[in-house]
Amino acid sequence: MLYSISTMVNKVFLYILLSVSCLGMAQTNSQTVPLEEVITVLETQFDVKVSYAVNDVKDIFIEKPDPSLTLQETIAYLNSKTLLNFKLLDNRYITVSVIDKQISICGYVISLVDDSPLFGATIAVNNTNTGAVANTEGRFNLENISANAILTISFLGFETKQIAANQLFSPNGTCKRILLGEASEALNQVLITKFLTTGLQKLIDGSTVLNTKAFGILPGLIEPDILQSIQALPGVESVDESIANINVRGGTNDQNLVLWDGIKMYHSGHFFGLISAYNPYLTEKVVVTKNGTSTQYSDGVSSTINIFTKDKINSKINGGVGLNLISADAFVEIPITKNVAFHLSGRRSFTDAFSTPTYDNYFDRSFQDSEINTRSNNDNAQSSSDFLFYDYTAKLLVDLNDNHSFRANFISINNNLDYAESFTTSENTTESKTSNLTQNNLGYGLQWKGQWTDKFSTHITGYYSKYNVDATDNRVETDQRLTQSNEVLDTGIKLNSTLTVNQNLNILSGYQLNETGILNETTVSSPQYELTKKDVLINHAIFSEAEYRKNNTYFRAGVRVNYFQKFDKLVIEPRLNIRQKLSNRLALKLEGEFKNQSATQIVDFQDDFLGVENRRWILANNSSIPIATSKQGSFGVEFNQNNLNLEVTSFYKLVDGITASNQGFYNNFQYVNASGSYTAKGVEFLINKTANQYSTWLSYTYSTNDYEFETFTPSNFPNNVDIRHSLSLAFNYDILEDLQVALGGIWRTGKPYTKPIEGNETVQDGNTTFVNYDTPNSERLDEFLRLDASVNYSFEFSNAVKASLRAGVINLTDRKNSINRYYEVNPNNSNEAIEINNTSLGLTPNFSFRINF
Structure with a gap:
C-alpha cells in the first residue's frame, strides 16, 4: 500500500514537472x-x-x-x-x-556563495589592455571588442573565470550574470570591496589590501605609491611625512616588517624616505596587518606590510612606461612559453642631469639638516652635490604543471649622493675633495608551491637580503677622511603546509629558519681610529594556526614558538583573530598578538652618515640590547549598509625591550644607554561612503603613547611620536568615466619636543658643552595641517595602448609645518642654545604621463 502511494506521488510530481517544463519551453519558443x-x-x-x-x-x-x-x-x-x-x-x-565582429557587451559579476554583487571585480580582455571594473551592482560594460576575445574575470578571494566575449553578446542588450565561486584555499574573504578608494579592500581578518591594478586616486599622489597610500589608513601615519618613518599605532618605522615576495627588506625609500622604492606596476597587492597577524610572520612588533608582485603568466607581452618630474620607469611582462615568463621593471631618477621644482623641494626637505647644507654656508668653501636613485626587479615564473609552480625573484634599491667640496686656504690655494653616500638593498628569493591533493598543499620560500649604507666623508678643512658602513645580511627559509579539513576549516603549520648578521664599521684617518663590530643571530621557529569561517563567524587562532640559538632563549607568541557578525549590518571584532623583534635601528647623532642618515641596524645581544617584544589587543565594532562603512576600534599595545638609542632622543638622555618600554592606547574611528562615481571618508585617531625607562628621571614621559589627535578627510570623484579628481587634508597635533632650561641653557662637562634640557617631551610643536589634490585623465591610443595624465599637488596652501625641533650649543656663545627647526615639504607639484600596452 505504501509503495503504491509513493509511486502515485512520484508520478504526479513528474507530471507537474513536465507540464511546467513544457509551458516554459512554449513561452520561450513563442519569443x-x-x-x-x-x-x-x-x-x-x-x-x-x-x-x-x-x-x-x-x-x-x-x-x-x-x-x-x-x-x-x-x-x-x-x-x-x-x-x-x-x-x-x-x-x-x-x-x-x-567573422571577427566588433561587439559591445555587458554583464553582472555575482558571488556564487550569497548572490551578492562583487563590487570592484576586474574584467580584462586577454592580450589587450582593455578592461573594466564592476560597479556597486556588479555590472560592467565593454564596447567595441572582438567577438572572439576571451575575458578574464577576477576578484580577490574568488576563483578566476575565463569566458568568451560572444557568450555574453545579446542582440537586445540584456546583461548576463557571471557567477564566481570562492577560491577553495581562501577563507579570508573580502569584506569591503571598495575601501576609501578603488583598489583598497578590507579583508575579514581586519587586514587591508591595496590592489594596485585597480587602484584609484588619492589626494596629492600621481602614482599608487605603496607606502604613501597606506598612510590613508587609520592609525598609520608619519610624523615627519616620510615613508622612512611610518608610525603604526605609535611604533617606530623599524618595527614594521616589510616583505617583498617573501624577502625581508631593510630599506624601503628613495630620497631618504620621501618616495617608495617599490614599483607599483608589477605589484599585484599589498596586505597591511596592524594586529592579529598570522603565525607564519614574525618580527615587526608594530605591523606587517606584505607586498606581492604579479604571479600570472600571460599569453602576450604587457608593459608600460612612465615619466614624472623626478624619474622615469618601465615594466614589461614577457611570456617565453605557455608555462614560462619573465617580469622586469626599472626606474631611475634624472636628478643628476637636470632639476625641476619638484626635485628642488624634495632635495631641500631631505637635506635641510645635513652637512650638505651646513658646510655650504662656509664663506671659504664651495660645494656641489649630485643625487640619484634607481631600482630594478626581475621575476622568473615557471608553472611546472597544474599543481606545482616555481618562482625566482630579484630586487635592487639604490640611492647615491656625491658631494664635492673645494676650500680656499689662507695661502690662497684651493683644495678639493669628494664625499659619497650610497644606500642599497639587494634581495633574492625562491618559491615553490605544490598542491599535492585537493586538501593538502605546501609552500617553500627561501630568500637572501643584503642591506648596505656606506659613507666616505672627506673634510677639506681638516684633511680628515671618515668612512662608515652598516651592513645587514639576512638569509631565511620557510616551509608552510596547509590542510583543508573541510570548506570551513584550514590548518596552517610550518617551520622557519633565519640567520641575520649585522656589521658596523667606522674608520678615521686623522687621528687614526678604527672600530668594527659584527654580530650574528640564528632563530628557529615552528608555528601552527587554525582558520575557521562559517556563516557569520570568522576565527583564526594559533601559536608561534621562537628559539634563539645564541641565547638559548624560547619566545612563545599566541595570536588571535575573531570576527562575529551580529546582523547583516553589524559585526564585532577582537584581535590580539604577541610578537618579537631581534634587529632594530639605533639613531646615532655622533656617528652619522654625512649628516644625512643617522640610523643604523643593530642586533639584540640579550643584555644591553634586549629582544624587543610586544603585546597587543584591540576590539572594534563595524557597521555596513548601502556602501556606508563605519568602524570604531580601540587598541592597547605594550612594546618592551626598546633602547634609548633606538628612539633618537633630543634631550638629556641622548647619549645614555638604557632599555625600557612604551605603551600606546587609543581609539580609531572611520566613516567611509562609496558609490559608483565618488568616495569620501573621514578618519580620526585619539591615542596616548608614553615611555617608561626605570633608570631615567622622570621615568615616564610622552613618546617622541605621541600624536594625541589625528584627523584626515578626503573626497574623490569621477567627473567623467576617464577623468577623476581627489582632494584631501591631514590635521594632527604636533609631536613632543624638549626645551632647554630657561636661563641655564647649557652645561659644561670637562671640555665639552652640552645643551641643558628641561623635562623631556614636555612641549609640543604647532599643529600640522596639509591639503593635497590630484587629478587623473585616462585615454586610449588604440584598443591595445592606453595612456594617462596625472597631476598632483602636495601642501596646496604652502603651509610651513614644523616636523622636528631640537637645540644645539651656539658656536659663538657657549652659554646659549640655538633652536633648529625642520620643516615639511612646501607647495610641491608633480606631474606624470604613462603609456601601458
Whole structure:
C-alpha cells in the first residue's frame, strides 16, 4: 500500500514537472526560435539557397524576422541579431560565415556563495589592455571588442573565470550574470570591496589590501605609491611625512616588517624616505596587518606590510612606461612559453642631469639638516652635490604543471649622493675633495608551491637580503677622511603546509629558519681610529594556526614558538583573530598578538652618515640590547549598509625591550644607554561612503603613547611620536568615466619636543658643552595641517595602448609645518642654545604621463 502511494506521488510530481517544463519551453519558443528554423523559412519565402555549417548555427535562438521585410532587410536583420555574416552572393545564393565582429557587451559579476554583487571585480580582455571594473551592482560594460576575445574575470578571494566575449553578446542588450565561486584555499574573504578608494579592500581578518591594478586616486599622489597610500589608513601615519618613518599605532618605522615576495627588506625609500622604492606596476597587492597577524610572520612588533608582485603568466607581452618630474620607469611582462615568463621593471631618477621644482623641494626637505647644507654656508668653501636613485626587479615564473609552480625573484634599491667640496686656504690655494653616500638593498628569493591533493598543499620560500649604507666623508678643512658602513645580511627559509579539513576549516603549520648578521664599521684617518663590530643571530621557529569561517563567524587562532640559538632563549607568541557578525549590518571584532623583534635601528647623532642618515641596524645581544617584544589587543565594532562603512576600534599595545638609542632622543638622555618600554592606547574611528562615481571618508585617531625607562628621571614621559589627535578627510570623484579628481587634508597635533632650561641653557662637562634640557617631551610643536589634490585623465591610443595624465599637488596652501625641533650649543656663545627647526615639504607639484600596452 505504501509503495503504491509513493509511486502515485512520484508520478504526479513528474507530471507537474513536465507540464511546467513544457509551458516554459512554449513561452520561450513563442519569443525566440532556432536559427536553423529561420533559415528554412527564409529559403522557402524568397526561393533562395542558404549555405552554412551546422555547428555554426546550432544552439542559436533569435526572434523571428518580420515577414513583411524584403530579402535584403531580412539579411541585415540576421546580421544584427547574430555574430554570423549572412552575405547575398546573387539573387539565388546566400552564404553564412563566422567573422571577427566588433561587439559591445555587458554583464553582472555575482558571488556564487550569497548572490551578492562583487563590487570592484576586474574584467580584462586577454592580450589587450582593455578592461573594466564592476560597479556597486556588479555590472560592467565593454564596447567595441572582438567577438572572439576571451575575458578574464577576477576578484580577490574568488576563483578566476575565463569566458568568451560572444557568450555574453545579446542582440537586445540584456546583461548576463557571471557567477564566481570562492577560491577553495581562501577563507579570508573580502569584506569591503571598495575601501576609501578603488583598489583598497578590507579583508575579514581586519587586514587591508591595496590592489594596485585597480587602484584609484588619492589626494596629492600621481602614482599608487605603496607606502604613501597606506598612510590613508587609520592609525598609520608619519610624523615627519616620510615613508622612512611610518608610525603604526605609535611604533617606530623599524618595527614594521616589510616583505617583498617573501624577502625581508631593510630599506624601503628613495630620497631618504620621501618616495617608495617599490614599483607599483608589477605589484599585484599589498596586505597591511596592524594586529592579529598570522603565525607564519614574525618580527615587526608594530605591523606587517606584505607586498606581492604579479604571479600570472600571460599569453602576450604587457608593459608600460612612465615619466614624472623626478624619474622615469618601465615594466614589461614577457611570456617565453605557455608555462614560462619573465617580469622586469626599472626606474631611475634624472636628478643628476637636470632639476625641476619638484626635485628642488624634495632635495631641500631631505637635506635641510645635513652637512650638505651646513658646510655650504662656509664663506671659504664651495660645494656641489649630485643625487640619484634607481631600482630594478626581475621575476622568473615557471608553472611546472597544474599543481606545482616555481618562482625566482630579484630586487635592487639604490640611492647615491656625491658631494664635492673645494676650500680656499689662507695661502690662497684651493683644495678639493669628494664625499659619497650610497644606500642599497639587494634581495633574492625562491618559491615553490605544490598542491599535492585537493586538501593538502605546501609552500617553500627561501630568500637572501643584503642591506648596505656606506659613507666616505672627506673634510677639506681638516684633511680628515671618515668612512662608515652598516651592513645587514639576512638569509631565511620557510616551509608552510596547509590542510583543508573541510570548506570551513584550514590548518596552517610550518617551520622557519633565519640567520641575520649585522656589521658596523667606522674608520678615521686623522687621528687614526678604527672600530668594527659584527654580530650574528640564528632563530628557529615552528608555528601552527587554525582558520575557521562559517556563516557569520570568522576565527583564526594559533601559536608561534621562537628559539634563539645564541641565547638559548624560547619566545612563545599566541595570536588571535575573531570576527562575529551580529546582523547583516553589524559585526564585532577582537584581535590580539604577541610578537618579537631581534634587529632594530639605533639613531646615532655622533656617528652619522654625512649628516644625512643617522640610523643604523643593530642586533639584540640579550643584555644591553634586549629582544624587543610586544603585546597587543584591540576590539572594534563595524557597521555596513548601502556602501556606508563605519568602524570604531580601540587598541592597547605594550612594546618592551626598546633602547634609548633606538628612539633618537633630543634631550638629556641622548647619549645614555638604557632599555625600557612604551605603551600606546587609543581609539580609531572611520566613516567611509562609496558609490559608483565618488568616495569620501573621514578618519580620526585619539591615542596616548608614553615611555617608561626605570633608570631615567622622570621615568615616564610622552613618546617622541605621541600624536594625541589625528584627523584626515578626503573626497574623490569621477567627473567623467576617464577623468577623476581627489582632494584631501591631514590635521594632527604636533609631536613632543624638549626645551632647554630657561636661563641655564647649557652645561659644561670637562671640555665639552652640552645643551641643558628641561623635562623631556614636555612641549609640543604647532599643529600640522596639509591639503593635497590630484587629478587623473585616462585615454586610449588604440584598443591595445592606453595612456594617462596625472597631476598632483602636495601642501596646496604652502603651509610651513614644523616636523622636528631640537637645540644645539651656539658656536659663538657657549652659554646659549640655538633652536633648529625642520620643516615639511612646501607647495610641491608633480606631474606624470604613462603609456601601458
